[in-house]
Amino acid sequence: MTFGSRTGRDISREPESARVAIVQVGFTRGRSPGRRTSPVAYGIQLVNDSYEFDALGVSVRWRFLDVDSHALARGSISLGAVPASTTFYVGGLTRVDSKADILHLSATARFRESRKRRFVLPVAADLHLDHDRLDRLRLTVQLSNGTPSALSGGATIYAVIFDGKGHIIGGGAETVSSAAPAGLPPGQAAAFAIERLSPTPARRALFAGVSIDP
Numbered sequence: 001m002t003f004g005s006r007t008g009r010d011i012s013r014e015p016e017s018a019r020v021a022i023v024q025v026g027f028t029r030g031r032s033p034g035r036r037t038s039p040v041a042y043g044i045q046l047v048n049d050s051y052e053f054d055a056l057g058v059s060v061r062w063r064f065l066d067v068d069s070h071a072l073a074r075g076s077i078s079l080g081a082v083p084a085s086t087t088f089y090v091g092g093l094t095r096v097d098s099k100a101d102i103l104h105l106s107a108t109a110r111f112r113e114s115r116k117r118r119f120v121l122p123v124a125a126d127l128h129l130d131h132d133r134l135d136r137l138r139l140t141v142q143l144s145n146g147t148p149s150a151l152s153g154g155a156t157i158y159a160v161i162f163d164g165k166g167h168i169i170g171g172g173a174e175t176v177s178s179a180a181p182a183g184l185p186p187g188q189a190a191a192f193a194i195e196r197l198s199p200t201p202a203r204r205a206l207f208a209g210v211s212i213d214p
Contacts, residue, residue: 018055018114020048020082025062025105026168029096030199037095040064040073041200043160043171044090044107045209048082054119055082057112060090067103072096079213084117089160089209091171093196120147122184124157124210131202137161139197139208143176144189151184151214153177159194160209170200176212 027042044062048055058079064072073094082088096102126142139159145151153176160171172194176184179192 016053017050018048018053018082018084018111019050020046020055020058020109020111022046022107022109023087024168025107026170027064027102027105028170028199028201029102032098036098038098039199040094040096040102041161041170041172041197042092042094042105043168045087045160045168046082046090046109047087048084050084050114052084052117053114054084054117055111055114056080056119058082058088058109059111060107060109062105062107064094064096064102064105066100069103072100072102081119081121082111083119083121086121087209087211089158089171089211091158091160091197092173122147122151122155122212122214124212127208127210129161129202129205129208135202136195137170137197137200137202137205139172139194139210141192141194141210142189143184143192143212145184145186147214148186149214150186151176151212153181153183155183155212155214157192157194158211158213159197161197161200161205162207162209163204164206169204170197172197172200
């Protein structure tokens with residue numbers, strides 16, 4: 001497997017506005033003998049370090065680059081909001097050419113507008129990592145909807161996995177409908193599992209960060 005992790009900052013900054021920065025990215029590349037592409041699990045940690053302003057319409061763009069800065073894979077993720085003073089975790093899976101070497105993962109974050117803080121996200125608690133006999137990683141989490149609105153089945157739960165040194169080693173995502181097809185009403189809680197995390201290495205995984213995009 002190939003591992004990669006780095007820290008950096010990419011800040012959208014205006015007077016009296018939200019301030020969104022990429023704090024850390026990381027990935028693990030798996031093996032697929034005989035196949036043209038190999039799987040990659042990645043994680044991105046971003047933060048809105050403004051105390052007063054929410055960032056709305058956040059766009060996270062990522063690229064896996066080779067030694068010549070050519071993109072091996074790329075994508076973008078749209079988030080409804082990253083509230084003030086909030087760390088948000090984005091995880092996912094992709095595939096790259098099996099013969100290509102990944103130099104690093106590049107990520108940027110931008111937002112459409114900022115508003116005075118009022119946005120509240122659902123909360124993830126009781127996070128637990130374990131693995132099966134094949135060393136496939138599994139994350140269970142208790143999701144609580146403390147917002148005034150129902151959480152739709154299409155809402156996304158993102159997970160980023162860290163090793164013992166605090167480095168990102170992978171991630172993944174799941175929808176609320178996987179455990180609550182009708183969604184999650186205000187004031188309700190439910191247990192969820194994210195199992196599509198491979199090739200994130202189970203034996204190196206120590207803790208996880210989870211965020212929900214409603």
